[in-house]
Amino acid sequence: MAYFLHDDFLLQSKHAVRLYHEYVKELPIIDYHSHLPPDGIASDGKFENLTRIWLAGDHYKWRALRVLGTEEQYITGTATDREKFRKWAEAVPYTLRNPLYHWTHMELKNPFGITELLGPGNADRIFDTASAQLQTSAFSPRGLLTHFGVEMVGTTDDPVDDLRHHQAIAGSGFGTKVLPTFRPDKVFQLSKGDDYRRYIDQLQASSGVAIVDLDTLLDALWNRLYYFHSHGCRIADHGLNSLPREVDTSLSLDEVFKLVLAGDDALAAEHEEAFTFLVLSELCKLYHDKGWVQQFHLGPLRNTNSRKLRELGADTGYDSIGDFQQAQSMQHFFNTLEEEGRLAKTVVYNLNPADNAVFAAMMGNFQAEGTKGKMQFGSGWWFLDQLDGMTQQLNTLSNIGLISCFVGMLTDSRSFLSYSRHEYFRRLLCNLFAEDMNKGLLPDDIDWTGKVIQDICYHNAKQYFNL
Structure with missing residues (x-):
């Protein structure tokens, strides 16, 4: 694609x-x-992982997840950061024509250099790649x-x-x-x-x-x-x-x-x-x-x-x-x-x-x-x-x-x-x-x-x- x-x-x-x-x-x-x-x-502390910098506090993403019927534990609740990210990755293909689709991929490309479409199949790999970069001073x-x-x-x-x-x-x-x-x-x-x-x-x-x-x-x-x-x-x-x-x-x-x-x-x-x-x-x-x-x-x-x-x-x-x-x-x-x-x-x-x-x-x-x-x-x-x-x-x-x-x-x-x-x-x-x-x-x-x-x-x- x-x-x-x-x-x-x-x-x-x-x-x-x-x-x-x-x-x-x-x-x-x-x-x-x-x-x-x-x-x-x-x-100037480092972010623990991609969920912490990207999903925490983001009402735009939360609202989209709720439209899809996602359980609140994966939005603001007790699910792990990786589990929350997986749910967002599942949601992204369904955000076509919502600005979140553009923003998501623009933010993965810059600054992380990730140039692939986010979805459930690559969620863990993208989570790990971006989270590793977040441990460096440049991020x-x-x-x-x-x-x-x-x-x-x-x-x-x-x-x-x-x-x-x-x-x-x-x-x-x-x-x-x-x-x-x-x-x-x-x-x-x-x-x-x-x-x-x-x-x-x-x-x-x-x-x-x-x-x-x-x-x-x-x-x-x-x-x-x-x-x-x-x-x-x-x-x-x-x-x-x-x-x-x-x-x-x-x-x-x-x-x-x-x-x-x-x-x-x-x-x-x-x-x-x-x-x-x-x-x-x-x-x-x-x-x-x-x-x-x-x-x-x-x-x-x-x-x-x-x-x-x-x-x-x-x-x-x-x-x-x-x-x-x-x-x-x-x-x-x-x-x-x-x-x-x-x-x-x-x-x-x-x-x-x-x-x-x-x-x-x-x-x-x-x-x-x-x-x-x-x-x-x-x-x-x-x-x-x-x-x-x-x-x-x-x-x-x-x-x-x-x-x-x-x-x-x-x-x-x-x-x-x-x-x-x-x-x-x-x-x-x-x-x-x-x-x-x-x-x-x-x-x-x-x-x-x-x-x-x-x-x-x-x-x-x-x-x-x-x-």
């Missing part, structure tokens, strides 16, 4: 081949949003980041994190910049009861600020934001259903917050959105003042299966695309900050493809003099970081905004093998431009088109994030 991942995979014309191989293939990677573990990069976390040409990684970090792993990396002489990202999602979860109060205790301890009311909560957050800034952080990120609305409340939010601190949660859910608007908008003003970039990941419907949530916990592959209303709350939130002249550079990611045009159009309303592409309609993410989803995002951005100003792809992943997503994106992007050139929709100017694609894949992000 012919191996389909040849050097010109996805490149369907001579123009596409030239654009990819001559202009973007060797560009470094700026991975400005990921979930890579900073402790793993700091310790440690730092070795892999170096191999993939990663210039910068933005991790995702809670405000209570002490950032000691980032400090260790920064002082080690490692060539890749590993910078923290401020992700304060938990502070908005007013209705989480005792979990919320425990989090506030952590925030209090890490900031050294006694949190007794709304003002001291903001003081504690500002303390942590300044701490993150001193450790190289220049990006904030937020995972929300939608941007919060400014809701009138019958009781002051300070009083609601005090009641929650005292253990009274009766009004928490009712006032959570107004509380989020207030706290988030105050944080966003400070992001602007410190010259940060703010990111918003909008649209997921999380933990949809209550029984599985009880059995396996949160973030185990039972999330979905939500159909939340986005436009009016987004406009009001950005406009509130713009009115004060404190709207920071912003990247907004959409999870529902039905809202692509809404997001792309909204970004055009709040651009700024002297800043190229201040407001960014971010790359397709989660359910949409595949060929069709990325193509839709790129086409919508091209039609409603300026794709030439786009800051490009990111991994948004917990896996050190996910850098194939940048290659996937770059091949798709080159083919997209080449198709228009071949159709006569763009001039036959390979050098200028190549420059624009280089900007999208690397230079725009480098400038936008001040790297």
